[in-house]
Amino acid sequence: MRRVKAGFVGFGEVNTPREIIERKCLDAKRRLEDIGVELVYTDPVSDDPQGRDVQRACADLKRECFDLLIVCVAGWIPSHAVISVISDFSHKPILLWGLAGYMEDGRLITTADQAGTTALRKVMEDMGYRFKFVYNTPSSPPRMDKVESFCKAARAASLLKHSKVGMMGFRDMNLYATLYDGVSLRGKIGPEIEVFEMLEIVQRMGKIEEKEVETVIEEIKKNWVFEKPADEKILEKGARFYLAIREKAKERNYQAVSLIDVDGMKKLMNFPPAMILQLLADRDGICTIPENDALGAITQLIIKYLTGQIGAYMEFYEFMEDRVLIGVPDYVPSEIVEGPVRVTVTSFGLFGEGVLNISKVKPGKVTLCRLSSTGDRYMMHVVTGRAVEPRRWEEAGWKPPAPQLPSLEVILDVPVEEFAEKVLSQHYIMSYGDNTALLKDLCKLLDIEIIQQSIK
Helix, strand or coil, X not given: CCCCEEEEEEECCCXXXXXXXXXXXXXXXXXXXXXXXXXXXXXXXCCCCCCHHHHHHHHHHCCCCCCEEEEEECCCCCHHHHHHHHHHHCCCCEEEEECCCEEECCEEECCCHHHHHXXXXXXXXXXXXXXXXXXXXXXXXXXXXXXXXXXXXXXXXXHHCXXXXXXECCCHHHCCCCCCCHHHHHHHHCCEEEEECHHHHHHHHCCCCHHHHHHXXXXXXXXXXXXXXXXXXXXXXXXXXXXXXXXXXXXXXCCEEEECHHHHHHCCCCCCCHHHHHHHHHHHCCEEEECCCHHHXXXXXXXXXXHCCCCEEEEEEEECCCCEEEECCCCCCHHHEECCEEEEEECECCCCCEEEECCEECCEEEEEEEEEEECCEEEEEEEEEEEECCCCCCCCCECCCCCCCCEEEEEECCCHHHHHCCCCCCEEXXXXXXXXXXXXXXXXXXXXXXXXXCCC
16 A cells, blocks of 8 residues: 655745744644655745745645645635645645644743634635645644544545456346446546456466466465365366456456356356455455445445455344344455464355355454445445454355354444444445544545444
């Protein structure tokens, strides 16, 4: 994950002592660098009558590309000076950051920072800027968590604009909840979804060199714990499929991949794709999800760009009185596995045998979220909870003895009934920690309705 890159411009009026404005802006600059933000910095801007500061700042900021513009108000500043600078960057997310006074010899010294921000906030809103307003106070440390959250959201919005999802096949099982509208998705959220055919991958498989296949198989045997020996033909087929899709993903620069599962891999190739998706996630850091789940893949990218986590998909199996049972009938990325990756070879129903991940999933504080749409209107459902080890359970239909699938019981921070009334799909994306603030900041930037339910 690349670092956040931000343009930085400070402001203070021409009559305020210059050394105070510069000192405050340099302190803000240092704090941003301490949280890992790379800055395109220009010296503070005043409302000098000739407008030289405005011209210089605009020229400095245009020299490099960045994810967001940080407008650092270090003292009172007439609004026109600020708007003259930021109007050239109106397409960027903007952090309106009001600094604060300081104590000296038992008294508060202020440069009227919040006079500057309060003169700007509604103006910027009325002008249609996408921004967040954060202010410091004289008696408390700066809320760098709020600043960092918005910076990460701006980076995510920038990355989404250049993201591409590769999808083998389309609309697995004729599902509705996995569909998407390509025009509004590209225009409002950013990513492109590119569909390719399973036939292309089958043709590529025959051209994969044996040495590459052997390397993947050796790595699998070294890193995965097999509950029972796997047929070499299954491992070879999975490795070839993986390498062919990986080759396609590299050529087309896919950051996420979804495969047609039931109606494609299992029905036509007699090969469950769990092993393929697992390898793409673990070896290449590609977000993966089955069943042509388009917006599920986009949700994964959002989580990855916001948190750096892989964003594992989970499926609902049961709603209980105080919790939900989530799990997957195929694989989980090794990033969320507790202990070694454990696999077995088995089959479900009439489908052919394949490698099934049966690893234990890490417990802890989690965030479940899902992007969905109604026409060209997008919404994001977000809920937090405490994930614990699940009770013994099995899904009917697996070859005996039925495996315990990778799963968790999540004790939600809202009543299950309230959550169920808002649920958007069978697939939700899980990340560790409370990532609500990050998701809220991104959704505001992208005009996504946030469905955040209240804590019990």
